[in-house]
Amino acid sequence: MIDLHAHTTASDGSLSPAQLVAHAAEIGLSAVGVTDHDTVDGWEEALAASAGTNVKIVPGVELSTSYPRGRFHLLGYYIRPASPVTATLEKIQVARKNRNGEIFENLRELEMPVEESHVRRISGSKSGQLGRPHFALAMIELGYVQNTQEAFDKYLADGQPAYATKAVLTPQDAIEQIHQSGGVAIWAHPPLNKNFSPDELEAELGRWVDWGLDGIETHYSRYTIEQAAWAEKVRLKFDLLAGGGSDFHGTSKPDVKLGQTQTGAALPDEILQKIKARRDAIRAGKP
Ligand code: AMP
Ligand code: ZN
Ligand code: FE
Numbered sequence: 056m057i058d059l060h061a062h063t064t065a066s067d068g069s070l071s072p073a074q075l076v077a078h079a080a081e082i083g084l085s086a087v088g089v090t091d092h093d094t095v096d097g098w099e100e101a102l103a104a105s106a107g108t109n110v111k112i113v114p115g116v117e118l119s120t121s122y123p124r125g126r127f128h129l130l131g132y133y134i135r136p137a138s139p140v141t142a143t144l145e146k147i148q149v150a151r152k153n154r155n156g157e158i159f160e161n162l163r164e165l166e167m168p169v170e171e172s173h174v175r176r177i178s179g180s181k182s183g184q185l186g187r188p189h190f191a192l193a194m195i196e197l198g199y200v201q202n203t204q205e206a207f208d209k210y211l212a213d214g215q216p217a218y219a220t221k222a223v224l225t226p227q228d229a230i231e232q233i234h235q236s237g238g239v240a241i242w243a244h245p246p247l248n249k250n251f252s253p254d255e256l257e258a259e260l261g262r263w264v265d266w267g268l269d270g271i272e273t274h275y276s277r278y279t280i281e282q283a284a285w286a287e288k289v290r291l292k293f294d295l296l297a298g299g300g301s302d303f304h305g306t307s308k309p310d311v312k313l314g315q316t317q318t319g320a321a322l323p324d325e326i327l328q329k330i331k332a333r334r335d336a337i338r339a340g341k342p
């Protein structure tokens with residue numbers, strides 16, 4: 056069994072890439088996707104750690120995309136290490152650092168100062184990127200809030216007083232860049248429970264398919280059974296690949312277990328075989 060969606064300390068997961076691989080080996084996964092937010096920095100350590108284990112690393116990235124219709128996560132698998140996507144990721148890292156500086160400033164103005172070194176320590180990594188979940192944990196330790204949800208609801212969520220935006224890709228640009236980078240584009244967990252009805256999301260999906268989307272997560276730890284059924288229905292309608300996984304983050308999302316999706320089970324290997332076949336077709340110029 057496999058899990059194609061997991062985070063490490065390169066973004067906001069709590070396990071280092073090597074620890075993630077060790078955990079995957081321990082629970083008997085044959086492949087694990089390293090899909091950090093807006094960075095591929097976890098790949099190298101994960102690949103090195105996988106040597107001598109039965110775990111294959113599926114190199115991926117979870118891109119934050121935004122355009123007037125909404126903000127969505129898009130997974131890119133098997134993008135080349137030096138490619139249009141990795142060039143974009145470097146720009147995104149700079150935008151994130153600037154954005155984080157604004158959040159520190161906003162929290163100071165709200166008289167809830169947080170030190171960067173504190174957030175850095177909480178991230179568990181010397182160089183991984185800092186995200187809002189890390190800010191939330193620091194705010195809990197400082198006694199400003201009781202829990203992560205309160206930190207987001209009152210301060211860090213989009214539109215709240217400590218929030219600051221960062222420039223991001225549109226979904227269309229992200230799909231194009233993933234293909235130009237030799238990779239496969241899979242829409243991560245369409246936000247069925249947020250501000251979209253199933254019909255609106257289906258119309259959204261239709262646009263992404265026109266832009267060349269390859270697949271959609273049909274398996275996801277936080278899908279309800281109904282949401283998973285919707286994802287499978289639209290996948291068939293648009294003739295897309297299936298994808299998915301747990302979205303494991305370690306202690307940052309303690310209820311999510313590596314290797315578990317909405318059914319409690321991991322994904323079958325054949326899902327990965329089809330993604331690899333698509334990658335090969337994209338690279339051969341006939342997606
Ligand atoms: P960042 O990449 O720093 O903007 O942080 C994004 C992460 O913050 C997401 O992956 C979620 O884990 C978390 N997040 C964003 N919005 C919320 C929210 N409204 N409530 C709880 N967590 C959120
Ligand atoms: Zn995350
Ligand atoms: Fe996501």
Ligand code: FE
Pocket residue numbers: 060062117302
């Ligand atoms: Fe994720």
